[in-house]
Amino acid sequence: MRIGILQPGHAPDEVRGDLGDYADMFERLLAGQDFSFRRWDVVDNIFPEGPDEADxxxxxxxxxxxxxPHPWLPRLEELVREIVASGKPLVGVCFGHQVIAQALGGKVEKFAGGWAVGPQDYDFGDARLALNAWHQDQVVELPPGAQVIASNDFCRYAALVIGxxxxxxxxxxxxxxxxxAGxxxxxAAKVPEALVAKARADLGSKTDNAELGRRMADFLRKGAK
Known part of the structure; x- marks a missing residue:
C-alpha cells in the first residue's frame, strides 16, 4: 500500500542531518506496517497529479x-478537497490538521492562549495519550461534519474525524x-521562557507515539484494496 506524504514545510536545517525531514519521521513512525511511501514537497510547489497517485x-x-498568503496553499487546499471526494484515507498532523480543517470549512487562528510545547496529555476517550506538541495556531471552528475525538484543557479540538x-x-x-530538543x-525564540524550560525538563518523559502511530496506520489501511 502506497502512502503519499505531502510536505508543506521542511524540518529545521539544524536537525535535518540527524533526524531527516518530516516525511522521514513519519516513515519511521509507520515502519513495519507494510507501507511504501512517496513524498511531494508541496511547500516547493511540487504536487501530485491527483489523488490516484497514492492509496x-x-x-x-x-x-x-x-x-x-503562500502561493502553494490554495492548490494544497484544493488537493485536500479532491482527496476527500475520492474516498481515499487522509491523515493530517499539526499544520496538516489545520489545513484540512480550513479547506473543508473550518477556521484556524493564532491561539490567544499561547503555545503548547513538549509532552502534553490528550483525552482520546478510550485512553489518555502523552504526545509531543509544538504549536500556537489552533483550529477554533470545526468544519461541517467534524467529530472531536481528542482534546485537553489547552487544545479543545486536538484530533478530529471528518466523514x-x-x-x-x-x-x-x-x-x-x-x-x-532541536x-x-x-x-523557540517566540516561545515564553517558562514553557521552554518545562519542555526541556520533560524531554525524558514517556510518550505514546507508537500507540498513536498504530491508530494512524489502521486508519490509513482502510484504503487497501
Whole structure:
C-alpha cells in the first residue's frame, strides 16, 4: 500500500542531518506496517497529479500558518478537497490538521492562549495519550461534519474525524525527544521562557507515539484494496 506524504514545510536545517525531514519521521513512525511511501514537497510547489497517485495520504507539519498568503496553499487546499471526494484515507498532523480543517470549512487562528510545547496529555476517550506538541495556531471552528475525538484543557479540538476517510491530529506522534530538543534550540525564540524550560525538563518523559502511530496506520489501511 502506497502512502503519499505531502510536505508543506521542511524540518529545521539544524536537525535535518540527524533526524531527516518530516516525511522521514513519519516513515519511521509507520515502519513495519507494510507501507511504501512517496513524498511531494508541496511547500516547493511540487504536487501530485491527483489523488490516484497514492492509496492513502498524509500531510505533515510546517512552520507556516494556514492563514498566510503562500502561493502553494490554495492548490494544497484544493488537493485536500479532491482527496476527500475520492474516498481515499487522509491523515493530517499539526499544520496538516489545520489545513484540512480550513479547506473543508473550518477556521484556524493564532491561539490567544499561547503555545503548547513538549509532552502534553490528550483525552482520546478510550485512553489518555502523552504526545509531543509544538504549536500556537489552533483550529477554533470545526468544519461541517467534524467529530472531536481528542482534546485537553489547552487544545479543545486536538484530533478530529471528518466523514469516513479523514483523521486529523494537532500534536506530533512523529516527534521524538531529540526533535523537541532541536526545536527548543533552534525554533523557540517566540516561545515564553517558562514553557521552554518545562519542555526541556520533560524531554525524558514517556510518550505514546507508537500507540498513536498504530491508530494512524489502521486508519490509513482502510484504503487497501
Amino acid at each position: 492513502a495520504w498524509l500531510i505533515t507539519g510546517s512552520r507556516h500558518g494556514v492563514y498566510e 469516513e476517510n479523514v483523521l486529523t491530529i494537532q500534536p506530533h506522534p512523529e516527534f521524538t525527544a531529540e526533535m523537541i 526545536l527548543i534550540d533552534h525554533r
